[in-house]
Amino acid sequence: MSVVTRFAPSPTGYLHVGGARTALYSWLYAKSLGGEFILRIEDTDIERSSPQAKQAILDGMQWLGLNHDKGPYYQTDRFDMYNKFIGQLLEQGHAYKCFMSSEELDAIRAQQEEQGEKPRYPGTWRDRNDHPENQPYAIRFKNPKTGEVVFDDHVRGEIRISNTELDDLVIRRSDGAPTYNFCVVIDDWEMGVSHVVRGEDHINNTPRQINILKALGAPVPEYAHVSMILGDDGKKLSKRHGAVSVMQYRDSGYLPQAVLNYLLRLGWSHGDQEIFSVDEMINLFSLDHISKSASAFNTEKLIWLNQHYIKTLPPAEVAEHARWHFEDQNIDTSTGPDLSDLIRVQADRVDTLKELASVSRYFYEDFAEFDPSAAKKHLRVVAKANLIAVQAKLEALTSWDSAIIGQAINDTAADLDIGMGKIGMPLRVAVTGSGNSPALDVTLALLKQTQVVQRINKAIEFINNRENS
Template identity: 75%
Template sequence: MSVVTRFAPSPTGYLHVGGARTALYSWLYAKSQGGEFVLRIEDTDIERSTEDAKQAILDGMEWLGLSWDKGPYYQTERFDRYKSIIQTMLDEGKAYKCFMPAEELDAIREKQKENGEKPRYPGTWRDRTDHPEGQPFVIRFKNPLEGSVVFDDHVRGRIEISNKELDDLIIQRSDGTPTYNFCVVVDDWDMGITHVVRGEDHINNTPRQINILQALGAPVPEYAHVSMILGDDGKKLSKRHGAVSVMQYRDDGYLPQAVKNYLVRLGWSHGDQEIFSEQEMIELFSLDAIGQSASAFNTEKLIWLNQHYIKTLPAEEVASHASWHFEQQGISLENGPALTDVIAIQADRVKTLKELADISCYFYQDFEEFDANAAKKHLRPVAKEALELVQQKLAAISEWNPENIQAAINATAEELEIGMGKVGMPLRVAATGSGNSPSLDVTLNLLSQDKIVERINKALTFIANRENS
């Protein structure tokens, strides 16, 4: 049997962390089994579904690299198929029209609650044929009255639900639109889904869906219901925890490789291993190794992983994501060094790509002002002589490279008989605008010789103005 999994989000909001993890698990299982991964957008809730949310789901999946083999399918484009199946079920006596007004059903449920019973539809119209003309109705599935639904969940183990616990589910609303639980069944059948990975909040839907599948003579998929994700504070992950939209992690400067690696460990493990390449995830992933307990989100661990990937991925791969952050700041990468070269010297110094862009602006554009604290400390009249001399020596270099740059700085310190810091720090502030940068030889090497001379002039002007103020 060829494995076919699916990710089926509702486009009523952005792709959040829980949904992304479900998608990842589903994608990994399909890949690990040499199967197919289907993307299906469950947009039957027409009032709450938005085009922005649909696009955000696609963007999030693409950013994470969770490519789909089939789809995206949209339920709203399949209404004719659902209605055809519902009509067949009516004809075969597997579904029926229910004319009970909503107010009457509400009253029945209230009474059931008062009596300590589980509120449920009592089956009033299940076998009636005295249908009133012109009255609104819903269509309900004839759920079996006896027996149980039993299924072996890859995460939860064996689950058994008595059919007496289940009432006759509405499969078509009074306005003629099919309901979520019914559409899911038809879609899973038509798309040949063999394994359903989804959140534990769907466990109650599963026995209902299995009964409909069996009534249709359709194969029943295997199920894996994963636990919820908790925030750093132990409460259910929500907007108050900050970035719950996957694309917010991109905006905050995380690499998709780091987010994917982090998500896979939120409920699944392979020994004590923390860092997994995508290929390792595919080779090692198993639905049966997903834990039952809720997973706690740990932002510090995600940051640690992000740092690891910034430092260890090929610079070209990091650059393909980092360039977006420079664009967001309106910085053109055309007038400066190769971004890969900047990443090579900055990777050890940042936690996020956003931070990388923040501290690397000076490679691509001139700064209007020096950092106030750095300038106050290092661009003082006492630094003037060192800056003038090092400027002369840097301007005289015939071959601009780290070795010659460092030699010019060393020669300046020796000639003036001062410590390296008395030359290096004023030069660093002059060249970068701040008191922090990688070592000066590699930093200046990525800036042009003319640019360094020009920026030292700016620093000397700053010192002169300071003297005269």
Template identity: 75%
Template structure:
């Protein structure tokens, strides 16, 4: 049997952490089995679905690299198919028209609650044929009255639900539109879905959907209902915990590799391994390896993974994602060294790509002003002599490379009989505008000789103005 999985979000909001993890698990299972991954947009809730949310889902999936083999398929394009099968169920006596008003049903449910009963539709119109002319109606599925539904869940194990616990589900609203549970069933059948991976909040829907599948004569897929993700405080993950759009992680400077690695470990494990390449995830992933317990989101762990990937991925791979952050700062990357070269010397110094871009702008554009604290401490009158001397030596270099640059700095300190800091720190502030940078030999090497000379002159002017003020 060829494995076909699907990710089926509703476009009523952004792609969030929980949805992204579900998508990842579905994607990984399909890939691990050489199968097919389907992206389906469940947009039947027309009032709440938005084009912005649809695009946000696609953007999030593509940023994570969770590309689909089929899709995106939109449920709103398939209404004719749903209506056709609803009519089939009506013709076969497996569904019926219900003329009960919402007010009547509310009153019945209130009475049931008062008697301590489970609120449910009592089947009033199940076998009636005295249909009032011209009155609004919904169409309900005739759920079996006896027996039970058995789900051999990959995460939960065996789940049994008695059909007496289920009422007759509405499959078409009064306005003629099909409902979520019915559309899902038809889509899973038509798309040949073999394995459904989704959140545990769907467990109550599963027996209803299985009964509809069986009424249609459709095969029943296998299910894996994954636990929710909790915040650090043990409460359901929310915006308060940073559970925002997946694209917010891009904006905050996280690599998709780090986010995927973090998400896969929120509920799934392979021994004690913490760091996984995508190929390793595909190789080792199994639905039966997903745990039943809820997982707690830990931002510090995600940051640690992000640092790991910034430092260990090829610089070209990091640069492909870092480029966006420089562009956001309106930095022209053609005006300086290759971004890979900057990443190579800055990777150990940052936690995020956003931070990387913010501390690396001086490689591509002149700083507007010196960092106030760094200038106050290091661009004092006493620094004028060392800066002038080191500038002369740097500008006289025939070869501009880390070795020759370091030699010029060392020679200046020796000639002036001062510590390296007396030369290095004023030079660092002059070259970068601030007091922090990688070692000066590699930093200056990525700046042109001409640029370094101009910036030392800028620092000398600053010192002169300070002396005269």
């Protein structure tokens, strides 16, 4: 059997972390068995769907690298096909017209709740033919009254639901719009979906959908219902825990490789291994190894993974993602070192790409002022002569690379018979504006020689003003 999986989000909001993990598991299962992965946008809730949310889903999937083999399909483009099958079910006696108004149904459900019963449609129009003329009606699926639905879930094992627990589902509303549960069934059948990976909140929908598939004579796919993701406080992950949408993690400076690796481990494991390349994910993934327990989101673990990937991925690959953050912070990277070279010296010093851009601004533009605490400590009158001396050495260099620059700094310290700290820290503050930077020789090598000389002049002027104030 050829494996076909799908990810089918509703565009009523952005692509959230739980949805992204479901998409990843579905994508990995298809890839691990040489199958196809379909992207389907389930936009039957027209009032709550938005073009912005649809685009956000596409952007999130693209950023994560979860490319689809077919799609994206949109359910609102397929209403004619759904109605064709609704007509078929009506003709075969598997569906019927229901003329009950929403007010009548609300009253019945309120009475059922008062009596301690499960609210449900009582089947009023199930076997009636006295249809009123010119009255709006919904179409309901005639669910079997006896027997049970049994299916083997890849995550939860055998699940049994008695048909007496299920009422007759609306498959087309009175306004003529097919409903979600019916559209899903037709799409999965028509698209040849063999395995449905989705959240545990859909477990109650599964027996209803299986009964519709059987009524249509369609094959029933295999199911894997994954558990929810909790925040680190044990409650369902939500906005109060910080970033929830996938693109928020992009905006916060995380690499997609880190987010994918982290999502993979939120409910799936392979021994004690923590780091997985995409190829390893594909080769090792199995639906049967997904945990049925809820997973707790741990931001510290995600940061650790992100730092790992910033350090270990090829600098050019990190640079592709870092560029967005420099642009977002209005830093023109065309005026300074190549981003790949910058990442080689900064990777060990940052947790996120957003932080990388922020702390690297001085490589691409002159700073307006020195960090007050660093200047107070290191740009003192006693440092002036040392800065003048090292400036002369650096300005005289005819070649500009880290080894030669480092030698010039060491020679200056030797000539002045002082420790490196007395020349290194004032020079660092003079050139970067703060007391933190990579090693001085590599930092200066990434800057232009003229920039370094000019910034030392600025520091000397700062000391002069301080001296005269």
